[in-house]
Amino acid sequence: MNVTVYAKPHCPQCAATQRQLKRLGVDYREIDIxxxxxxxxxxxAAGFKQAPVVMTDHDAWSGYRPDKIKALVPSTPEALRAVAYSSVR
Known part of the structure; x- marks a missing residue:
């Protein structure tokens, strides 16, 4: 799955989104808007006015959305443990 994060510098929600993606092992491409x-x-043009914007093959959203990020993780035992661990932190 392709995941692209459209971010900008000094953006706390952008940093949180990228941190969560990395923590869960989701490969993504970052583009500085x-x-x-x-x-x-x-x-x-897609109607977004807030950073970050995350676009995948089948979804798009803006802002820090841990629920959407977790949905990108495959349902393997290792991935499920990573999601559970990140929820506790």
């Missing part, structure tokens, strides 16, 4: 005008246009 302050440096990529085409990416910013894409995000705005």
């Amino acid at each position: 302050t440096q990529d005008e085409e990416a910013l246009k894409k995000v705005l």
Whole structure:
């Protein structure tokens, strides 16, 4: 699955989203919308006004959404343990 995080510097929700993705082992690509005008246009055209914007093959959302991030994790025993651990922290 392709996961792209459209983020900007000094954005606490962007940092939290990326931290959670890394913690759960979700591969993603980060695009800085302050440096990529085409990416910013894409995000705005999709109706988003808040960073980060996360786009996957089948979903898109803005802001820090731990529920959506956890849904990206496959249902393997290792992944389920990682999700449970991150929920406790």
